[in-house]
Amino acid sequence: MEDLIEILEGIHPDVDYNTCESLIDDGILDSFDIVTLISEINQEFDVVISAEHIVPENFNSAKALYELIERLEEE
């Protein structure tokens, strides 16, 4: 989880990722940020997040995103 928070802070350092649950709904992460994030996650965790996974439920919080990474790692 720390690795993921570090990646997210590299994109927007001024957000509290431990508490924020509306990264997409509040427009904090835009489409450019999401693609950069997915590319970074691919580098760090070696998982491929495909377009069908890009839905607000998976990207609204660091926790939800981490759960998605874990799910993909298991598959």
Place this chain on the structure above:
Amino acid sequence: MLFTSYSFLFFLILLFVIYYVFPSKAQWVILLIASLIFYALNSPVYLIFIGITILTTYGAGILLDNSFVKEKAYIKEHKETLSKEEKKAYKRANKTKRRWLFWSCLIFNFGILAVTKYTNFGISNINGIMKMFHSGTELQFVDLIIPLGISFYTFQSMGYLIDVSRDSVKAQRNIGKLALFVLFFPQLVQGPISRYGDLSTSLYEAHPFDINKFMRGIERIIWGFFKKLVIADRILPAVNTLKDSYETMDGFYVVLLGLFYALELYADFTGGIDITIGIAEALGIKVKENFIRPYFSKCIKEYWRRWHISLGAYFTEYLFYPVSVCKPMLDISKVARKILGEKIGKKVPVYLSTIIVWLITGIWHGAAWNFVVWGLGNCFFIMLSEELDPVYIWVKKKFKINESKYYYRAFQIIRTFILMCSLRMFDLYRNVPVTFKMLGTTVYKWNIASVLREGIWNLGLTGVDYVILIIGTIILFSVSMMSRRENMRDIIAKKGYVLRGVVYGVLFVCIILFGAYGIGYDASQFIYNQF
């Protein structure tokens, strides 16, 4: 049958009566018949094209859905006996079959769109290349039918197919209901491009007559007609004069053209969408908004999130994301990081995908090079603003600029507005070198003497036209300003029936008195109908 024609008004009144007189359960069937009539009245031949799209989308959707159902059932049944690897292999085999089916249907339907809309563009480019090599042969242009609304219905159907292929919506098993989703007449010719998950629920359910909802829909239709007939169609002659006489209309007149076209395009397109959403609302159906006060955007990225929202969302969801996060693009990113370093390398997939998306957005708007340049121009400024972000931060810090202050927000809004007006010149002049030349004249060729002599009286508009346009623009601007926190219709609705009646009554009278029509006048086609 144009939205602004008398025959369409008659069609609409008849539909409202039949829709609410018949039992609610039959409403979707009535809508389907109405949509078929609407489409067939334009040309029965078009029905063959849209029919093929409906049939192929329906068949592929059912087969994809069946595959998911079968896969889930098989895994559930053999949960205990299958190993992890066996499950993976089974899923992979099914996925491959689904991919073949999905891509066949997608390529087939986008192929029809490409052939009907872009064949002559291809021929003209091939001829251009052959001319460069001094070849004597020249390919003949072909006379192809372009079915009404083909871009909109193809995009909407393929959006449905993508959602089914991702298992994010269930396939529609009633072909009539799927046909209604594709054919729904208010949005067929100029959008918005609805997603199946958003539109289907209210499209198929029963809607008993509700006077409040019905009147809200009618109010929105009146507002749409006001924008289209009183503003957009009235300013149209001036826009045409300014762009057609570009050899004499330079400098000041190019700026004027930018402003006039901004007004015309906004009033025309948002007016058309108001009529579409209003008709749907009067029928009890919810269509998503397509504009959120776009001219108040502070940057170009924000502008495209607020203008033609459904098209932007479509390209983001179904093109930008799939291209930018696909395996080959991630591999390119890895290589780029090694060669160009972390900072630049990680931007490669984002920028490559942005170029692809804007290239296609440009071509979607028209089969010509001016639209390609327009698309790439948008792309260039989006990427430039991303790269200049650290510079903006430095400037703001250095000069202690407070971002939330009204003067800074006003600067951002005006900057974005000027930029978008400049890019639209490629759409207006339809010729890339001419557009660059005319944009250049706004810097070096202000013929003040000529402007003072001719003024604005040689553009095909009378004094009365200008007065109506100024008042209309003030009304448009005021409504936009007042709608910042709450929708203007909600504000008016709260004031009671008397004021509500007076406001829409006055608007209606304005359309009758000041609408740009009369005996023998043919109301102009909506700009977005051509797509």
